[in-house]
Amino acid sequence: MISVLMSIYKKERAGYLKSALDSVYAQTLKVDEIVLVQDGEIPSALEEVISQYPDLRIVKLKQNVQLGRALEAGMKVCKHELVARMDTDDIMMPDRLEKQYQFMMEHQEIAACGGDIAEFTGEDMILREKHMPTSPQDLYRYGKKRNPLNHMTVMFRKSAIEAVGGYRHFPGLEDYDLWSRLLANDYQIANIPEVLVKARIGDRFASRRGGWAYFKRYLQLRKEQHQIGYLNTKEYIVACVLTFGMTVMPEKLREKAYAVLRK
Structure with missing residues (x-):
């Protein structure tokens, strides 16, 4: 069923x-x-x-x-x-x-x-x-x-x-x-x-998960996670910093980071 x-x-x-x-x-x-x-x-x-x-x-x-x-x-x-x-x-x-x-x-x-x-x-x-x-x-x-x-x-x-x-x-x-x-x-x-x-x-897996537009959408998610009480203020700040680092880094570096994180 x-x-x-x-x-x-x-x-x-x-x-x-x-x-x-x-x-x-x-x-x-x-x-x-x-x-x-x-x-x-x-x-x-x-x-x-x-x-x-x-x-x-x-x-x-x-x-x-x-x-x-x-x-x-x-x-x-x-x-x-x-x-x-x-x-x-x-x-x-x-x-x-x-x-x-x-x-x-x-x-x-x-x-x-x-x-x-x-x-x-x-x-x-x-x-x-x-x-x-x-x-x-x-x-x-x-x-x-x-x-x-x-x-x-x-x-x-x-x-x-x-x-x-x-x-x-x-x-x-x-x-x-x-x-x-x-x-x-x-x-x-x-x-x-x-x-x-x-x-x-x-082929462009990493590129679709980067750039300013993607970061802004991700930032909106972090704000909502904070607003609904899933993230406290400290967790919200840490999550925003990590998100910024992953989404705005150069694409080649992001590809390497994803390869490591997804193992």
Whole structure:
């Protein structure tokens, strides 16, 4: 009884989408609902791939509204309490959903559960694995400085997400914004210490996470984390300094920093 939630927009690649969907259908635990949000108009190549999966539940948005709003629109039509996120260019490990479902059934106190990822290139070459803290206590502390869950690996309880306001428009930080609100409202999150998803890394991965525009959006998130009581004043200042350092450093240095931090 799981809904899988995905969102597609015009710049995605047809081959990547097919690989992502195939990995969902190949799960050891079968799901009866896959919600795919079409965020605005998409090219015929993507439409052709989608047509090969007639049981997809399609949510069509007339205009591109970006990821946060698109996922919120999709979540509203998910019929199950447990919702698993998946990106349309990544690949689930075959037993991902089975492991998370068992974990969520055994830990009713957990509102959202993620896991590790194996980052790979378009040539299917694994670059590195990103391992995350696992316990709710460690993740509460970790989230004060860094995103505590890998978004494409997360399974969450829909009722908890709705209780804190759902997904919002926060480009590049939609998930971190959501987890911060969960933690500020005393919900618990966890990670399974296993690779659950192979995550595709583009050539400009580091560049998309830098620059003044990205820093300003991140600074707004830090302000909100402070306002909702997740960060105290000292933690807020430290988080802002760390964010400034990571986002405005030269791209080459940021690439090296990410390579170290994500090991």
